[in-house]
Amino acid sequence: MRVLFIVQGEGRGHLTQALSLAQLLKSAGHEVTGALVSVTEQRNVPAFFRDAFDAPITPIFSPGLFYNPASNALQPTKTTLYAIRHIGGLWRSLQQVYDIIEQQRPDVVMNFFEMLGGLTYGLLRPSVPMVCVAHQYMAFHPNFQRPKGQWLYRLAFKLSTHITCFGAEEMLALSFDQQPDAPQQRVRIVPPLLRQEVTQLKPVSGDSLLAYVTQPGLRCEVEKAHQQHPAIPIDGFHAQATGPDQPVDETLTYHAIDGKRFLEFMARSRAVVTTAGFESVCEAAYLGKPVLMIPQPNHYEQACNAIDGQRAGVGVASDKFDLDQLLDYLPNYDASLSERFRAWHGRGYFLFLAALNRAITPRSRPTSGFFMTRMRQLLRS
Structure with a gap:
């Protein structure tokens, strides 16, 4: 065909x-x-x-x-x-x-x-x-x-x-x-349609939160959350980063946008913070990583994705980088969701x-x- x-x-x-x-x-x-x-x-x-x-x-x-x-x-x-x-x-x-x-x-x-x-x-x-x-x-x-x-x-x-x-x-x-x-x-x-690069990854348990920072305002929220919880390691990928790794301090590091590295960080993260784009949320669900979904302002499609993702149990919807909301959600995340998601994907x-x-x-x-x-x-x- x-x-x-x-x-x-x-x-x-x-x-x-x-x-x-x-x-x-x-x-x-x-x-x-x-x-x-x-x-x-x-x-x-x-x-x-x-x-x-x-x-x-x-x-x-x-x-x-x-x-x-x-x-x-x-x-x-x-x-x-x-x-x-x-x-x-x-x-x-x-x-x-x-x-x-x-x-x-x-x-x-x-x-x-x-x-x-x-x-x-x-x-x-x-x-x-x-x-x-x-x-x-x-x-x-x-x-x-x-x-x-x-x-x-x-x-x-x-x-x-x-x-x-x-x-x-x-x-x-x-x-x-x-x-x-x-x-x-x-x-x-x-x-969902996921690339082989995702399905071939072997997820492991990690301590770091992974943040995909597409909005200038979201970067400010990341740094504010970091100040409130300085002991929690955060890796943030954003377009303004000029190098692969830019440490801010011992627990906050920014990284230049790189699709392959982003997936590798996701596979060993504790949880993911991102906009409510369908693709990245599905990648996290396949790897068993709970997601804090923050729709872009005025982006109705992403607002729908966040509600639907929360219904399906892949994460929690929010209108800002609320680290307390994510930390409260983590104990309630159903770890078996990844197995069901993989079976559905198959x-x-x-x-x-x-x-x-x-x-x-x-x-x-x-x-x-x-x-x-x-x-x-x-x-x-």
């Missing part, structure tokens, strides 16, 4: 999931013909993906997201206005995606939460079936819990999620644990291959009215 990927290039999660699925498909004897990766004027295809993905990569322009440089809060208005100003470039990108699909004629297109994929299928209707993969499709599941209020961010999140899957055969919703499918929504529940091989086989089985494709059906569902929800 020949499979073409369309991947959202924003952040690390969807790219990592694409690498994981590529490894799975290759082990099953299938071919990944390439990846169309969304880029912006400020962001190219990340080096870690270029180095690890062994098929042709085609960068495709997409407007992207904007964050406040001081608080790292998502800025929906600026993001929307930028997309409107670049509508001509966006249309050319859709035509480019369509042409590549029709020229390559893979058996299946796998879309990792990229709007270009949904818009191409909703407006131009390529002849190749598409399957969408992301944790965000849990938002269509009746059991999915959401934060109260935040109606504007909720609407924007649901709109963007609907746009990514116009014309899809079905949506594969990555979940922390097993849930019933929602066939009326074309949603199938599947395990089912992914068969569930993803089954989804591909369903996609290429002749049946009625979503009609051109599927675009408007999705919009009506959004307005009713």
Whole structure:
């Protein structure tokens, strides 16, 4: 089977999931013909993906997201206005995606939460079936819990999620644990996609807390918590670190961002403090490390992830680096969760291959009215 990927290039999660699925498909004897990766004027295809993905990569322009440089809060208005100003470039990108699909004629297109994929299928209707993969499709599941209020961010999140899957055969919703499918929504529940680099690690018990510091304000909270609990060792990875290891004192050390080292530190940590990105939380759950999940400000998706992760028992949700909250939670963490999580993850091989086989089985494709059906569902929800 020949499979073409369309991947959202924003952040690390969807790219990592694409690498994981590529490894799975290759082990099953299938071919990944390439990846169309969304880029912006400020962001190219990340080096870690270029180095690890062994098929042709085609960068495709997409407007992207904007964050406040001081608080790292998502800025929906600026993001929307930028997309409107670049509508001509966006249309050319859709035509480019369509042409590549029709020229390559893979058996299946796998879309990792990229709007270009949904818009191409909703407006131009390529002849190749598409399957969408992301944790965000849990938002269509009746059991999915959401934060109260935040109606504007909720609407924007649901709109963007609907746009990514116009014309899809079905949506594969990555979940922390097993849930019933929602066939009326074309949603199938599947395990997380984790790279072999994670599954090959051997976790050990450690004393240090591991912190992934993406926000300037979060670094201040880390140092405040460190002052309150100076005896607890903390390793913090953040983008402003200029070297592999930068000791602040005997129990606080900062490290430059390095995916491989981050996983190695995670495997021997006591617990993890991070934003509520789905990928990193799943990696911690697989390695048996409880997580303090701190969603980025105004990031509705991460707020949902934190609530869902807390429900599944992988950690505790918080709006700040509250070390006391984490320390109180640790005695209640179910150490057997890692074993259950690994068993659920192990089912992914068969569930993803089954989804591909369903996609290429002749049946009625979503009609051109599927675009408007999705919009009506959004307005009713």
